[in-house]
Amino acid sequence: VGTQDPGIMGTGVPASEQTRCAKGDPQVDCPEDAGDTEAGQVTDFESPEDKRPQSEPGYSNPEDSGQLMASYEGKAKGYQVPPFGWRICLAHEFAEKRKPFNANNVSLSNLIKHLGMGLRYLQWWYRKTQVEKKTPFIDLINCVPLRQIYGCPLGGIGGGTITRGWRGQFCRWQLNPGMYQHRTVIADQFTVCLRREGKTVYQQVLSVERPSVLRSWNWGLCGYFAFYHALYPRAWTVYQLPGQNVTLTCRQITPILPHDYQDSSLPVGVFVWDVENEGDEALDVSIMFSMRNGLGGGDDAIGGLWNEPFCLERDGETVQGLLLHHPALPNPYTMAVAARLTADTTVTHITAFDPDSTGQQVWQDLLQDGQLDSPAGRSTPSQKGAGIAGAVCVTGKLPPRGQCRLEFSLAWDMPRIMFGAKGQVYYRRYTRFFGRDGNAAPALSHYALCQYVDWEEKISAWQSPVLDDRSLPAWYKSALFNELYFLADGGTVWLEVPEDSLPEELVESMCQLRPILREYGRFGYLEGQEYRMYNTYDVHFYASFALVMLWPKLELSLQYDMAVATLREDLTRRQYLMSGVMAPVKRRNVIPHDIGDPDDEPWLRVNAYVVHDTADWKDLNLKFVLQVYRDYYLTGDQGFLRDMWPVCLAVMESEMKFDKDQDGLIENGGYADQTYDGWVTTGPSAYCGGLWLAAVAVMVQMAILCGAHDVQDKFSSILRRGQEAYERLLWNGRYYNYDCSPQPQSCSIMSDQCAGQWFLRASGLGEGDTEVFPTRHVVCALQTIFEFNVRAFAGGAMGAVNGMQPHGVPDRSSVQSDEVWVGVVYGLAATMIQEFLFCLWVKFLSTTSWKLSEGRGPTVSICPAEVAIHRSPS
Numbered sequence: 001v002g003t004q005d006p007g008i009m010g011t012g013v014p015a016s017e018q019t020r021c022a023k024g025d026p027q028v029d030c031p032e033d034a035g036d037t038e039a040g041q042v043t044d045f046e047s048p049e050d051k052r053p054q055s056e057p058g059y060s061n062p063e064d065s066g067q068l069m070a071s072y073e074g075k076a077k078g079y080q081v082p083p084f085g086w087r088i089c090l091a092h093e094f095a096e097k098r099k100p101f102n103a104n105n106v107s108l109s110n111l112i113k114h115l116g117m118g119l120r121y122l123q124w125w126y127r128k129t130q131v132e133k134k135t136p137f138i139d140l141i142n143c144v145p146l147r148q149i150y151g152c153p154l155g156g157i158g159g160g161t162i163t164r165g166w167r168g169q170f171c172r173w174q175l176n177p178g179m180y181q182h183r184t185v186i187a188d189q190f191t192v193c194l195r196r197e198g199k200t201v202y203q204q205v206l207s208v209e210r211p212s213v214l215r216s217w218n219w220g221l222c223g224y225f226a227f228y229h230a231l232y233p234r235a236w237t238v239y240q241l242p243g244q245n246v247t248l249t250c251r252q253i254t255p256i257l258p259h260d261y262q263d264s265s266l267p268v269g270v271f272v273w274d275v276e277n278e279g280d281e282a283l284d285v286s287i288m289f290s291m292r293n294g295l296g297g298g299d300d301a302i303g304g305l306w307n308e309p310f311c312l313e314r315d316g317e318t319v320q321g322l323l324l325h326h327p328a329l330p331n332p333y334t335m336a337v338a339a340r341l342t343a344d345t346t347v348t349h350i351t352a353f354d355p356d357s358t359g360q361q362v363w364q365d366l367l368q369d370g371q372l373d374s375p376a377g378r379s380t381p382s383q384k385g386a387g388i389a390g391a392v393c394v395t396g397k398l399p400p401r402g403q404c405r406l407e408f409s410l411a412w413d414m415p416r417i418m419f420g421a422k423g424q425v426y427y428r429r430y431t432r433f434f435g436r437d438g439n440a441a442p443a444l445s446h447y448a449l450c451q452y453v454d455w456e457e458k459i460s461a462w463q464s465p466v467l468d469d470r471s472l473p474a475w476y477k478s479a480l481f482n483e484l485y486f487l488a489d490g491g492t493v494w495l496e497v498p499e500d501s502l503p504e505e506l507v508e509s510m511c512q513l514r515p516i517l518r519e520y521g522r523f524g525y526l527e528g529q530e531y532r533m534y535n536t537y538d539v540h541f542y543a544s545f546a547l548v549m550l551w552p553k554l555e556l557s558l559q560y561d562m563a564v565a566t567l568r569e570d571l572t573r574r575q576y577l578m579s580g581v582m583a584p585v586k587r588r589n590v591i592p593h594d595i596g597d598p599d600d601e602p603w604l605r606v607n608a609y610v611v612h613d614t615a616d617w618k619d620l621n622l623k624f625v626l627q628v629y630r631d632y633y634l635t636g637d638q639g640f641l642r643d644m645w646p647v648c649l650a651v652m653e654s655e656m657k658f659d660k661d662q663d664g665l666i667e668n669g670g671y672a673d674q675t676y677d678g679w680v681t682t683g684p685s686a687y688c689g690g691l692w693l694a695a696v697a698v699m700v701q702m703a704i705l706c707g708a709h710d711v712q713d714k715f716s717s718i719l720r721r722g723q724e725a726y727e728r729l730l731w732n733g734r735y736y737n738y739d740c741s742p743q744p745q746s747c748s749i750m751s752d753q754c755a756g757q758w759f760l761r762a763s764g765l766g767e768g769d770t771e772v773f774p775t776r777h778v779v780c781a782l783q784t785i786f787e788f789n790v791r792a793f794a795g796g797a798m799g800a801v802n803g804m805q806p807h808g809v810p811d812r813s814s815v816q817s818d819e820v821w822v823g824v825v826y827g828l829a830a831t832m833i834q835e836f837l838f839c840l841w842v843k844f845l846s847t848t849s850w851k852l853s854e855g856r857g858p859t860v861s862i863c864p865a866e867v868a869i870h871r872s873p874s
Helices: 015-022 108-113 115-131 360-369 441-467 474-489 504-509 513-520 537-550 552-566 620-635 638-658 686-706 709-730 755-762 775-791 822-834 838-846
Strands: 084-089 150-154 161-165 170-174 189-196 199-205 226-231 234-241 246-253 268-277 283-292 306-314 317-326 333-341 345-353 389-398 403-413 416-418 425-427 493-495 522-524 526-528 531-534 570-575 582-586 668-671 681-683
Touching (some): 150 170, 161 474, 189 246, 199 360, 226 474, 246 283, 246 441, 268 283, 283 360, 306 345, 333 345, 333 441, 403 441, 537 552, 552 620, 552 638, 775 822
Antiparallel strands (some): 084 226, 161 170, 226 234, 317 333, 345 389
């Protein structure tokens, strides 16, 4: 720390600490891809006010926190950092290196089975990339490297996101809808400057990086004295400045506010710096926030980028900063780096500098007096191939044994968007409140800096009942909130609905279709960041609880969009990769697999998925019916139920053709015809059969509510016959068999076999008079799954494997049966909670010696994780 040029300034760092951090220790000087795992483990850390007895649930002994904080040598706990969340020392380096899933991870037998598909995929991939010049919705050739660098994203729902890594780097960008750029922009940094008695005594970029550009800056922060803490939608980074008696706590805030349909849509983030002085001397402290205009890629190379300062005074509050104008088509935007001006602070700026130079001018400008020169007027537009950046600095006085607060915001205004096909023009949700003209960045910055206190009060009111509940384990609290990052960072879009996009015949038959979509807009999120399909419905089944419980109107909007797509058809024929057959893109009265690809024209062209013809899938229609009733149950919206009732009738009628022998139970078709699209299912099956019976039971309840007595009698009869067949054909005394094929894997223990029961119980059904599956069978099956799929797999440290043979080895009959899918594991855990079996899992966790890092702990996926909503080949 501070050893780059001793002649420039003194650092006040003890020599022993300077020596250790200057050695080039790989844990300190970590390049962007030094570690390669997307998952970490969830822990909690004792705070001074957390004096609970060690026997109490949720208490975590610091010795059990594993390696994530083992490198931390500082004593600072930071300013108001909560005890629960995910915490890691900035000097930590993961020992386990992750690699993307590829062909050498597949057994020879499974490679042979999928040889035809592989050849068809290569042909399709070539046509897509070389002829159409598009990016494939699943690109198995150019996998994104797995990096253990990501943290909480910035930005509300649907306006794009910018992800900061846990080491503070701005490293993943999703500004163009649904399309990601994994690029760490070196110039995007916070820098601290401390001055005593008019002299700069310490100036440091708050980054462990040692880049090849901006070499005049003082890089190589000693990561041993800093840590990161995530509890989405907030995150804290604590820096103890060695030798300075100063601690910095940067609090990152994003407006993710349940039941708020305005502020939750805003493309903004706030950084609040609380600076604590433990010494007896007064200090002047400056924080400089530098930002490149663009990402340094091809979009910037055309030139014409320019910056300008701004100052906005409104309602007695003043915000100053820089506007970074990025006019590249088709989706131009303006970024605003801003700071709040108060009676106790000074805000200065530098309008433009070269982010690819040594950075000497900027560094010396700050070093001279802790401020920047603040030139007036806009910058000259950048030349072709040249970069441009700017910086904003806030300076405040830090009294002895006191503290001060410095506040920044980052906002981006991309109001008008086009998807990859460059056809339909859309406006983002936030433009309803801040306008469509592309000049909203100053107002967004001002609003964020004036409202963030209110946002934090709302976040605390939402989270506190969970965090303060001492009956809940600490890892549960962390995972519950940190996993929500995907609702914003899942390529999410929240759009105003064009008037001409609503078919009149459906508007007339669905009374609430137009009001819901007009009032609350259109919502879409990807299956995964490398599974680029919006609102993939079979996996939305697993993720939808967060949406319906926190933003229920968005869930209803999504359901209306799905209903509209269900009643439409697209008879364009195409070849499906798994079977090679030609079939239509979309048939009427079946639920689409997805609502489209952001690199095409979603909503107008659905079913981007080309692996299977999902019109013959057995679970999509059933999941729609179950989610409709669940949404009605949780919202009490009778108008929604009435609108959806005809659609449910249509899709169930379409589903009935799969009951070949009329025994009340559908049969799978002998191929992978459900969400496990690489796992063959034949005849009656535990998964699809269970979903079918649950959907039939729900149809009985909806028929009662809608006064459709004939329909009620019809489905009641199907339910009675189906229950008998399901128990007779699949129950083996301990669990429900995977399917009824003559293959050995038919006896596999499927971790997801109780999915139907999960949704019934979540909808207030499934017990007493509405019991579908015998309670004793459900409990026995869950206990068997826990014994075999959880405890007997990877030492119980990986969650539940999808399939396990009854003799205790994973089912390796397919490329998916021996995987662990995060959404399925969460669904299983939820089902165990419903059936009062969660104590099994808690007891298991409490009696096992966990190592909560290096890939050997319980894989509760947290916000730095890169996981699909439900499934991922990795």
